[in-house]
Amino acid sequence: MDQLRTQESIGRDVSHLFRSIRNFMGRQLEPYGIGDAQFPFLMLLLHEDGISQEYLATALKCDRATSARSIARLEDTGYVRRVVDPDDKRAYKVFLTEQGHDMGQIVWSVSSDLNNMLLEGFTDEEKLAFRNMIKKAGTNISKWNQNRKTANE
Amino acid sequence: MDQLRTQESIGRDVSHLFRSIRNFMGRQLEPYGIGDAQFPFLMLLLHEDGISQEYLATALKCDRATSARSIARLEDTGYVRRVVDPDDKRAYKVFLTEQGHDMGQIVWSVSSDLNNMLLEGFTDEEKLAFRNMIKKAGTNISKWNQNRKTANE
DNA sequence: CTGCAATAATTGCGTAAGCAACTAATAAAT
DNA sequence: ATTTATTAGTTGCTTACGCAATTATTGCAG
Numbered sequence: 585m586d587q588l589r590t591q592e593s594i595g596r597d598v599s600h601l602f603r604s605i606r607n608f609m610g611r612q613l614e615p616y617g618i619g620d621a622q623f624p625f626l627m628l629l630l631h632e633d634g635i636s637q638e639y640l641a642t643a644l645k646c647d648r649a650t651s652a653r654s655i656a657r658l659e660d661t662g663y664v665r666r667v668v669d670p671d672d673k674r675a676y677k678v679f680l681t682e683q684g685h686d687m688g689q690i691v692w693s694v695s696s697d698l699n700n701m702l703l704e705g706f707t708d709e710e711k712l713a714f715r716n717m718i719k720k721a722g723t724n725i726s727k728w729n730q731n732r733k734t735a736n737e
Numbered sequence: 738m739d740q741l742r743t744q745e746s747i748g749r750d751v752s753h754l755f756r757s758i759r760n761f762m763g764r765q766l767e768p769y770g771i772g773d774a775q776f777p778f779l780m781l782l783l784h785e786d787g788i789s790q791e792y793l794a795t796a797l798k799c800d801r802a803t804s805a806r807s808i809a810r811l812e813d814t815g816y817v818r819r820v821v822d823p824d825d826k827r828a829y830k831v832f833l834t835e836q837g838h839d840m841g842q843i844v845w846s847v848s849s850d851l852n853n854m855l856l857e858g859f860t861d862e863e864k865l866a867f868r869n870m871i872k873k874a875g876t877n878i879s880k881w882n883q884n885r886k887t888a889n890e
Numbered sequence: 891c892t893g894c895a896a897t898a899a900t901t902g903c904g905t906a907a908g909c910a911a912c913t914a915a916t917a918a919a920t
Numbered sequence: 921a922t923t924t925a926t927t928a929g930t931t932g933c934t935t936a937c938g939c940a941a942t943t944a945t946t947g948c949a950g
């Protein structure tokens with residue numbers, strides 16, 4: 585009841601936060617020809633190479649279609665190369681190119697800039713608590729969504 | 738440095754949280770013919786009627802274009818009515834219709850369902866802290882974006 | 891071995907959001 | 921009072937994302 589009266593809404597605040605992050609990342613990544621959506625894929629690939637789009641989608645908690653399109657764009661831009669998996673001709677193995685590997689420094693610095701920006705004025709305890717709470721809330725709600733989805737099948 | 742190694746990323750967690758919220762809201766609102774984007778506009782209008790699209794955009798921290806399109810959809814669906822402001826013929830005054838007012842109960846219940854869902858397992862202190870930290874992070878980064886924007890003009 | 895279910899990827903469709911360019915109306919400046 | 925700047929709203933373009941349907945391959949059951 586108080587929500588409506590005082591116009592408090594976590595959903596709105598998360599939305600604002602998310603859109604601001606996209607805005608920030610968009611600006612940071614523009615010089616490299618990639619969008620904010622490609623960033624997490626690039627980041628994961630820097631950590632773990634030669635994986636499938638399906639694996640990427642699962643790890644990044646997004647749809648297979650989103651994964652496909654993001655990887656396609658990274659391929660177009662030259663950061664990534666797709667090789668049909670010889671053990672499973674349905675799947676690709678996604679590898680970073682030279683150019684992709686060279687993004688390591690930039691990815692790292694943009695990522696840490698974002699963190700510093702977001703968490704300015706937070707104590708170390710708050711930083712940790714914040715991360716954990718975001719994850720917890722995300723798990724809470726995505727669990728529910730998952731149940732709804734499988735219920736409709 | 739640790740971010741890359743451990744694959745920790747607030748950005749990604751916020752993204753997941755946000756997309757899960759959209760998913761949840763989409764399901765909840767589908768029966769009423771509105772999308773998750775319309776929800777905050779409806780919510781604000783239930784609180785404050787007869788305001789302009791510009792005002793809505795500012796209050797909800799989004800672009801004027803987004804406000805225009807969201808209100809247009811609410812009008813199409815019959816929840817809202819636009820009247821040219823007699824004191825300023827450029828602007829509209831956006832009013833809820835009968836049907837719009839009738840959404841009060843649903844808006845309230847969906848909103849509180851979302852909150853309960855997200856904050857399941859949080860203590861009262863954590864709930865409060867979480868809200869404040871989301872807002873703080875959002876303010877931190879949007880302030881920076883704002884500076885970048887005006888710097889490019 | 892053949893036929894059928896599950897899986898990886900792709901594509902079309904719908905929704906959402908921001909930026910930039912434009913129109914129309916108002917406010918400010920000379 | 922006329923020019924100029926600002927403001928409210930709209931529209932086109934681009935990016936992003938999820939769902940559903942489709943294709944191709946793999947794996948399993950008979």
